[in-house]
Amino acid sequence: MKLFTKLTLFITLSKLAIVALFVWLLPFLVNRIAFQYNDYYLKMQKKKVLQVIGKSGIDAYLQGEPSYGSYTMLKEEYISLEPAGKIPVPDTITTQQRVVEGDTLTYRVLSYTFRDHQHSYMLEIGKTTASIGQYNQPLQRVALYVLIALIVSTIVLDFIYTRLLLRPLSAIIHKRLQQAKFPFKEIPPPLQTTTTDFRYLDDALTALMGQVREAFEKEREFTANASHELMTPIGILQHKMENLLIEELPEATEKRIMDMMKTLQRLKKIVHSLLLISRIENNQFPLSDSFAVSGLVTEVREELEHRLVEQQLSFRMQLPGKAVLTSLNHDLIFQLVYNLLNNAIRYNKPGGAIIVSETNLPGKPYQLHIRDTGIGIPKEALGSIFQRFKKVEKKENEGYGLGLSIAHTIAKYHDIEISVASTPGEGTVFTLTFPGEAQRLP
């Protein structure tokens, strides 16, 4: 999930959670505040009553009667003053039921006992609980509305600001990571941002890409130099031998020169192969070609025709799918198929067969199979055939053990999976699994 999405989700959810908690607590809180305020109100009323008694004497209320009581119109509040019993009652504020003129009502009642001129009196001030909570509902509603408005506006603000804040990050991801192609020949200009973290990230990535490019260039230079240093002496030797052969020489000497030339040729091949592997591993081949598989196999087959004829091998190409592969290097894939077919010829039996087929299903990676009816590969050798300088079996026309190693390097470079299955004495199948589905020739 993208950072921006995560942040937005978090902000929204956390705010919603807080709102939910608040909504859940609100009735309780409002109720509590109303009750506390009411208790305070009752105490204030008591104070007023006592002040009146202090100033005008208790008769201001009793007016000669033994007790005093008064209600408001709707019996929401009452006050009563009565002589208290002998047993002292503690002063309390409690919620009690009172029967007033036949109605049973729930009151919040303040009871207070005091003495006045050797008489004990009990003062009660009550207020119905219904009237205490009468403003709770509208209060809650208003609080809720205000809260929702606030939350929505902060979420919108957060959303806008996060977006603005993270814009450089998406620019870095897009320009530095998604668009940049190895070996980073063009590095886009530095990012404009005031966020130091992003500035740092961008600079670090740019520096890293620069280093990669430098290392790549160095490797490339090295391969070019190594190639030059190795090929020049080989060339000189070859020329000397060729010039020698022009002379009239005894047959035995000619034969020796021939042997030397063969050895030199072998050296040349090995150096060529190693340089090729090194070039591939240094990514010096662009992966920008598209071609039809059957066309490529036909090309390779033409190159090898003389050897097929020589070994009397039948060649069958079963590629009906008209598959086209993309993002590859034509020369390298040619070499890959060439090496595998060459192998299929070299380790075949006279009169044997080579079959090139495909597995081309929609939505599945494209597979090319190269099957031969040759001598096969012993089980214990299967694991090491792609290693450099490994030979399957001694044979007269021995290769140098680099053909399959090159094939493997090329396959790896293209993300092609190369696998082999073999039955000794019956034949071998090499399977190339390409990274994607093949396209179709129109």
Place this chain on the structure above:
Amino acid sequence: MKVLIVEDERSMAAEIEAFLTKAQYSCDLAFTAREGLEKIEDNAYNFILLDLGLPDKDGLMLLKEARKSCPDAACIILSARGQLEDRIKGLDLGADDYLPKPFSLLELQARMQAVLRRKFGMQDATIVIGDFKVDLQKRTVSCNDEADIALSKKEFDLLSYLLLHKNRPVTRMQLSEHIWGGFADDDYDSNYIDVHIKNIRKKLSARAPVDWLQTVRSVGYKVKI
């Protein structure tokens, strides 16, 4: 035919010179780009063989200069750097061919002949050998003005390569490298060259004797005139 060899490896330059002198070219040597430039200004060459990895200057620079002061000269780049870009750049700058090192001297001569034919059309395109007439331009072989003898592409290539290097033994390796280029594989002992030669002999000897096409024991083949 005047050839300038620009090559900093002296012993390689000497071998090329020895080979080309035998093939009736007259050669000048230059071991640095500076020397090469001087010689180009002072002489009119038909051919410049140019190594790219020179000690003082890049060979491609020299190629540019040569285009100006010696516009008629054909130029073949000899390079051991083996980079595709060098090849493309060289050909873009007007080189006529590109030969990666190490190359066979026979291949060099064949390429030079091809360039001459292509560029100046000055080579005699028909070679008469025995009772046969080989037309290198039309790629046909005929005998006593009768109908052409049908040779496959590879057979014709082999025959013309041997004819070009007449009176010289040509090894199977050199032949297969010429025909199959970089894909000539490691199986030089295999007899596919012999198979082709046998076919050529069979097709030609149906019309007239081909005793000029000789087998050189343990080496290869030779056209003897």
